[in-house]
Amino acid sequence: MESAKSAQKAWARTPLWKRAELLHKAAAILKEHKAPIAECLVKEIAKPAKDAVSEVVRSGDLVSYTAEEGVRILGEGKFLVSDSFPGNERTKYCLTSKIPLGVILAIPPFNYPVNLAVSKIAPALIAGNSLVLKPPTQGAVSCLHMVQCFHLAGFPKGLISCVTGKGSEIGDFLTMHPGVNCISFTGGDTGIAISKKAGMLPLQMELGGKDACIVLEDADLDLVAANIIKGGFSYSGQRCTAIKVVLVMESVADALVEKVKARVAKLRVGPPEDDCDITPVVTESSANFIEGLVMDAKEKGATFCQEYKREGNLIWPLLLDNVRPDMRIAWEEPFGPVLPVIRINSVEEGIHHCNASNFGLQGCVFTKDINKAVLISDAMETGTVQINSAPARGPDHFPFQGLKDSGIGSQGITNSINMMTKVKTTVINLPSPSYTMG
Numbered sequence: 001m002e003s004a005k006s007a008q009k010a011w012a013r014t015p016l017w018k019r020a021e022l023l024h025k026a027a028a029i030l031k032e033h034k035a036p037i038a039e040c041l042v043k044e045i046a047k048p049a050k051d052a053v054s055e056v057v058r059s060g061d062l063v064s065y066t067a068e069e070g071v072r073i074l075g076e077g078k079f080l081v082s083d084s085f086p087g088n089e090r091t092k093y094c095l096t097s098k099i100p101l102g103v104i105l106a107i108p109p110f111n112y113p114v115n116l117a118v119s120k121i122a123p124a125l126i127a128g129n130s131l132v133l134k135p136p137t138q139g140a141v142s143c144l145h146m147v148q149c150f151h152l153a154g155f156p157k158g159l160i161s162c163v164t165g166k167g168s169e170i171g172d173f174l175t176m177h178p179g180v181n182c183i184s185f186t187g188g189d190t191g192i193a194i195s196k197k198a199g200m201l202p203l204q205m206e207l208g209g210k211d212a213c214i215v216l217e218d219a220d221l222d223l224v225a226a227n228i229i230k231g232g233f234s235y236s237g238q239r240c241t242a243i244k245v246v247l248v249m250e251s252v253a254d255a256l257v258e259k260v261k262a263r264v265a266k267l268r269v270g271p272p273e274d275d276c277d278i279t280p281v282v283t284e285s286s287a288n289f290i291e292g293l294v295m296d297a298k299e300k301g302a303t304f305c306q307e308y309k310r311e312g313n314l315i316w317p318l319l320l321d322n323v324r325p326d327m328r329i330a331w332e333e334p335f336g337p338v339l340p341v342i343r344i345n346s347v348e349e350g351i352h353h354c355n356a357s358n359f360g361l362q363g364c365v366f367t368k369d370i371n372k373a374v375l376i377s378d379a380m381e382t383g384t385v386q387i388n389s390a391p392a393r394g395p396d397h398f399p400f401q402g403l404k405d406s407g408i409g410s411q412g413i414t415n416s417i418n419m420m421t422k423v424k425t426t427v428i429n430l431p432s433p434s435y436t437m438g
């Protein structure tokens with residue numbers, strides 16, 4: 001914490017173009033090291049091999065984009081004159097600029113240990129902050145490799161520290177440390193507890209989701225089925241933006257379920273090294289939790305479209321039809337390859353289910369009627385609604401935010417840079433009014 005504090009003072013005096021130059025260098029090194037870092041992701045968190053490489057490449061691109069965006073938005077300030085406010089002459093010139101917050105504590109989750117770490121590191125650095133990164137325990141080795149790329153790029157010593165350790169053991173020390181000036185956290189309910197303990201700090205919280213997929217009668221069902229597979233089952237459903245409940249109009253439900261079933265049958269289940277679609281979930285306790293949701297749905301009469309199968313942490317993809325609101329899986333996020341389908345008789349019923357959730361991350365709606373889609377988007381209480389595509393955070397420069405228990409603040413490159421700065425004002429007071437004559 002102390003080295004982060006002193007390194008930040010020097011870093012804030014480093015010209016913006018130079019900070020950007022170093023970030024571009026780090027981005028290039030990160031991409032050069034994509035193979036060993038991706039290998040760590042495969043081994044540590046069972047991310048399918050191709051997705052692991054994409055995560056690293058996407059992260060390099062994110063760092064470069066942040067450098068460019070930072071140069072633009074941090075290079076500009078505001079100039080205000082006093083006579084625009086009633087009762088004032090033009091005697092005051094107000095200059096505003098964006099200044100760093102200080103030490104940023106960055107805590108990413110296991111599912112994108114590299115990408116969700118750099119989405120905090122790069123904006124923090126371009127804005128002149130220093131970083132203490134607490135990587136997820138599963139994903140820590142990948143994070144350390146990634147941080148090494150920043151060190152190889154030549155960032156000053158102490159500016160980026162990676163502190164490994166279990167969140168349950170070192171979390172409180174870090175989040176309640178007086179040297180921290182901002183916390184950027186992505187993860188589960190832990191974020192809610194951190195928000196309560198953190199005190200008067202700027203917080204960026206990206207938490208869980210129960211993203212709903214509303215399917216109307218006129219939707220292109222092949223498109224919907226393809227998106228349900230991608231949105232519900234990629235990385236075995238371990239994405240905050242995964243489709244976590246399908247709300248389909250009864251009249252097209254049979255047809256949609258058949259189409260999704262056919263595609264589920266084609267998913268390859270097995271080790272991440274073989275680039276299988278469905279790989280073991282991250283921990284045994286996670287697998288047990290998922291199983292608990294499945295058993296609850298079974299007891300309460302859900303229709304199993306496939307046989308439930310589990311070997312250790314590997315859970316076969318499962319579509320549960322005829323799920324009802326009294327089942328846990330209707331509301332809780334499995335963070336695994338199990339997807340509930342609720343049949344609805346009106347659009348309002350779908351919107352009601354979506355809005356009754358304590359989460360409000362993303363959602364999606366499938367229809368050919370763009371006017372209806374916009375009305376539904378406006379009615380859904382979520383940070384983002386995707387029309388005719390599955391929920392997704394990317395591209396990484398898009399704003400990304402959750403309502404209700406899904407978060408505080410907004411991410412995305414531009415929003416993160418702004419969030420990791422504060423406004424500083426200098427007012428020049430003139431002895432007598434001065435009007436620019438042109």
Ligand SMILES: NC(=O)C1=CN([C@@H]2O[C@H](COP(=O)(O)OP(=O)(O)OC[C@H]3O[C@@H](n4cnc5c(N)ncnc54)[C@H](OP(=O)(O)O)[C@@H]3O)[C@@H](O)[C@H]2O)C=CC1
Nearest residue numbers: 109110135136137166167168171187188190206207208240
């Ligand atoms: N909205 C979003 O963008 C995203 C949300 N999520 C959500 O995250 C959850 C799954 O991810 P998961 O990694 O298990 O989430 P967790 O909340 O368990 O962990 C997230 C991070 O917090 C750390 N942590 C744990 N306890 C503490 C503590 N007391 N103080 C400080 N840090 C702590 C973890 O470290 P350690 O690993 O050592 O426990 C990890 O680095 C799901 O609910 C999912 O929806 C996930 C990704 C993105």
Ligand SMILES: O=C(O)[C@H](O)COP(=O)(O)O
Nearest residue numbers: 112239240241392393394
């Ligand atoms: O952590 C997550 O799950 C992400 O923020 C989702 O990112 P993605 O939509 O790009 O997979």
